[in-house]
Ligand SMILES: NC(=O)C1=CN([C@@H]2O[C@H](COP(=O)(O)OP(=O)(O)OC[C@H]3O[C@@H](n4cnc5c(N)ncnc54)[C@H](O)[C@@H]3O)[C@@H](O)[C@H]2O)C=CC1
């Protein structure tokens with residue numbers, strides 16, 4: 001069972017390890033994989049309206065045998081259809097998820113909302129109504145946050161972003177801004193250096209640290225686990241996914257791995273900063289169409 005959680009600026013707790021359904025499971029029936037994740041002890045489920053599989057998350061929650069109060073369920077607002085409200089979209093998500101509330105409701109992509117301040121105000125009302133325990137954002141840049149923060153009655157609790165050592169240097173101003181405003185960065189794509197961009201300068205650094213940690217604790221440690229310790233040590237929840245039970249156990253085991261030394265952290269960040277690999281391009285409106293490079297959401 002994953003036990004480690006971080007405290008958000010609204011005093012709610014967010015489990016550090018989340019199971020996501022927006023990449024390998026994007027638009028797929030995900031019930032089996034979500035039930036497997038829950039049964040292995042993952043309590044934080046990361047979904048979104050655009051992933052097309054909220055109903056299968058709902059089926060998994062219903063069939064898991066785990067009480068709703070033990071789970072942390074996230075979904076994300078995509079666009080707001082004409083004639084509908086943000087609330088209408090969340091009510092539809094709750095129907096698909098078969099829950100009375102979500103633990104976290106995020107604005108998925110700021111570039112979809114010319115009226116970003118108004119959308120944030122609607123999320124504030126949804127938190128007050130109790131339809132979402134916490135509210136936050138995703139893929140927000142500093143300039144997007146500067147639109148909603150002035151006059152916000154409720155701060156975003158999280159900003160879910162692509163965060164790993166290969167975007168560390170580019171992300172530093174945003175991470176510092178989030179810290180200043182007590183907004184927790186949550187990481188997606190955190191394993192990019194070992195999956196999408198294996199063969200980069202980090203490989204030998206992660207292998208060396210994994211070897212040291214493995215020898216210290218008498219149990220092997222993987223490079224992927226080193227990346228997740230790097231995130232955990234910063235207080236950054238990791239959103240990951242897998243269909244393999246052994247990977248779930250690998251991710252869960254990270255809670256038992258000691259922190260990296262300050263020298264190891266420095267070496268990961270300096271080596272990661274030698275290159276820049278951002279995988280998840282921003283979706284942006286183009287000729288009034290939403291252009292999204294979906295290829296980057298599934299692994300090569
Ligand atoms: N808010 C947003 O715009 C976005 C949110 N997300 C969320 O984050 C979740 C996780 O995103 P990912 O990029 O999939 O997470 P990730 O970077 O943790 O990668 C997970 C993938 O890496 C594979 N993997 C794990 N260890 C490996 C190894 N040693 N070698 C090779 N492959 C390995 C797993 O099988 C899995 O397919 C998504 O499902 C979604 O819920 C993802 C992208 C954008």
Ligand SMILES: O=CCc1c[nH]c2ccccc12
Pocket residue numbers: 022023026048050051109283292294297
């Ligand atoms: O959130 C996961 C990846 C993602 C971000 N924007 C889109 C749009 C359509 C499918 C997946 C995604």
